[in-house]
Amino acid sequence: MISRIDLRGTSGDPRDLLPRAETDVASALETVRPICDDVRDRGVDALMELAERFDGVRPDAIRVPREELDSALANLDHNVRAALHESIQRARAVHRDQRRPETKTRVTPGGTVTERWVPVGRVGLYAPGGRAAYPSSVVMNVVPAQEAGVGSLAVASPPQAEYGGLPHPTVLAACALLEVDEVYAVGGAQAVAMFAYGAGECARADMVTGPGNLWVAAAKRLLKGTVGIDAEAGPTEIAILADETANPGYVAADLISQAEHDSVAASVLVTHSPQLATEVEAELNRRVPETKHSERVTEALGGRQSGIVLVDSLVHGLTVVDAYAAEHLEVMTAEARSVAARVRNAGAIFVGDHSPVSLGDYCAGSNHVLPTGGSACHSSGLSVLTFLRGVHVVDYDRSALAEVAHHVVALADAEDLPAHGEAVNARLEHRGSGDDE
Structure with missing residues (x-):
């Protein structure tokens, strides 16, 4: 029903070896x-x-x-x-x-930069x-x-x-x-x-x-x-980093929960425990025929985007899940909180036995609109910040401008943009009625 990918004994970047949904x-x-x-x-x-x-x-x-x-x-x-x-x-x-x-930063006496957040x-x-x-x-x-x-x-x-x-x-x-x-x-x-x-x-x-x-x-x-x-949201995906302490029934149920979305949904287990892999396969064989959307789930779990990935150790597993950069990552290991703290790339991280992705889909308080297709290595999920723009408000008086003018001119000349420097010097050559004292 679900394939195995054996990365034991390998090193280097595993991204090309991992299962991934194909979207063109x-x-x-x-x-x-x-x-x-x-x-x-x-x-x-x-x-x-x-x-x-x-x-x-x-x-x-x-x-x-x-x-x-x-x-x-x-x-x-x-x-x-x-x-x-x-x-x-x-x-x-x-x-x-x-x-x-x-936030207002006093860069120099008479010179401030304020960052405003505008929706x-x-x-x-x-x-x-x-x-x-x-x-x-x-x-x-x-x-x-x-x-x-x-x-x-x-x-x-x-x-x-x-x-x-x-x-x-x-x-x-x-x-x-x-x-x-x-x-x-x-x-x-x-x-x-x-x-x-x-x-x-x-x-x-x-x-x-x-x-x-x-x-x-x-x-x-x-x-x-x-x-x-x-x-650009792609097919949904779950990765589960698990060790021998994980409950295979929980792991299987969560793999199925994401596969239920779509026949191209991705469900990936990363573990260094062959015994857990075998037990999860048995649970999938038992549970999938009983679930409402078993045909869809079977297709998703059997697709090239899903699989059980065997690794050498928990450290190796962390490297693999960081390379995969899952939309949803569950950590089901001993000391799950400390392991989760070591993950760098994931849209959202779900810690331990009682934080399934389904909770995040509905009622955790977190957002379920998350980066897919490996983009969690550079992108975040939907948040308040998505709808805010940071605007810098620059406010310098004459003396603060004069203090730094020679640096502006030097950099403008280095870039062969002399008019930039002239725009500064024009303000300093003659004192106007509106100039600061």
Whole structure:
């Protein structure tokens, strides 16, 4: 069901030897380009036709009426409402602490640089649809944007034929709980284009965030620069670093939980215990046929993106998981906290037996929009900082400028940009009525 990769006795960079989901965003660019161009040129008319083509339904309007949001919330299952409420509260607690204070640095007498953190003016947030509804993705996008102080935000999610061209009612209910009333029944690449160019009631956004399929990732790549993006999210992935103390049932259950997302989802176990590997294989053989989406899970676990990786030692395992740079990394070892502290590259780290990725997906308080495909070695997950821009405010008086002028001139001359130095000297040659004393 799941392959083994034996890295014992090897050294050097293991990245080319590790299982990885294959995504060819570049090849999808030419497919999404005419879609995005159509939205740019024809706006709402294009969105309606694309919904009919890709989602099998033509919405009455792209914007979801407020009464539909209220109705979805009123009809939401009590237990789901309570769970969403708890998820929102915990996410707010974590993301509120990510806010950045303004800092002023006195560089020299009369010269300061202040760093201000300014929120993005308007963001478009994408909540995927398709095989499943993702109200949790609404929470993970909206909460950090709100806590950052974004003044205008809108959510897009694919229209569903089952619900008369509206997004899934649980997605709408989550929007209502979060007091988001600008919601659009638009999915896929066309949603990214709508936010990038504007269409109908939907004004242009400064940034688009949120996970999605290959076509959403391709549209983000294509339109980056026209609109800001968070990341090109690829197939979800879990890596588990485990030793002989790990519970094989827990390990197997967590590998299955990520494989449940999609047939191209990646589930990887890294261990120096052949015995654990054998026990996990046995647990997978027992559990997979019993899970609801067993066919999808079987395909994901059997794909080249998943596997059990055997290593020489825990130290070797740490090297391997850092090279893999997983979206989600679980550490199930003796002294798991100290081992987790040694990990450098991961979107999020889950420590010990009682911190499964599923907790982070919904109610840990952490964000589940995370870097995939190895990009965790250079990128972070969605946070308040995603929606903030650091702006430096430079405030020097005449004497502070005079003190450093000769250094500015020297560097300007070294770069053969003498007018830069002249711009400084012009202020010092003659004292104007507005100059500082």
